Amino acid sequence: MSYPPPPGQDPNNPYAQQPPQQPQAGGQPGYGYPQQPGAQPGYGYPQQPGGIPGQPQYGYPQQQGFPGAPGQQAPEGYTNIPNLGMAQIASYGQRFGARLLDGLFVGVINFAVSMVLGFGLFATTSSTTDPNAAAAVGLGAILLTYLVFAVVAVGWDVVWVSVKGATPGKMVLGLSVVDNRYGTKPAFGAALVRWGFPIGLGLITCGLGSVLILISPFFDNSGRLRGWHDKAANTQVIKK
8 A cells, every 4th residue: 555755755766855844833953953033042141242153252341440440530649650550649638747747857967067167167266267258158157058059959859759759758758759640750851940949939039939839739729739740740659
């Protein structure tokens, strides 16, 4: 007894390949065939934009930057400095304390120099009976004293900042002066401008300019406590 061939099969060639079965609308397609619109999606995780085609993306989504990343807004009390990253801004109290310490150190040095020159002047004038010679020695001692004071003042601020990036007073409190553009130690010229600007402005304003520069960090609208002398020298005082 013969049976009729299945639907779709060639009756003259029962071993011919069957045509692919079309999936039903909304149903799951057979394996190995392209998915039809509305069919169940394939297995795996959805691909992220920009990922490798066909490769699932693992892990958590990345955060929008990290502290110190370029373009990342620094939190309050910190600032982003090129080549240095996120740095803590030195407070006004810390800077004022460092200045007091530096003034104490310089005062001790100047006092010692004054004592040495004073004893030398006394010994010289007491051994001569010529009043003109004594006056000349006295004037020379005074000029030498002021010269030593100037050298100590310039060397203390300018040389220390350009060589070490901080004066001894700032070192004690863990502060550092850096170039605001490069994150490095200020050059000698920048350190000289930073020290000389308050001195020069004070001389032409009878000291008022020096006082204004001393309190000028409070006027910095950026919140970075950069005084007028810092802006003139492109510097920033930070906490190490």
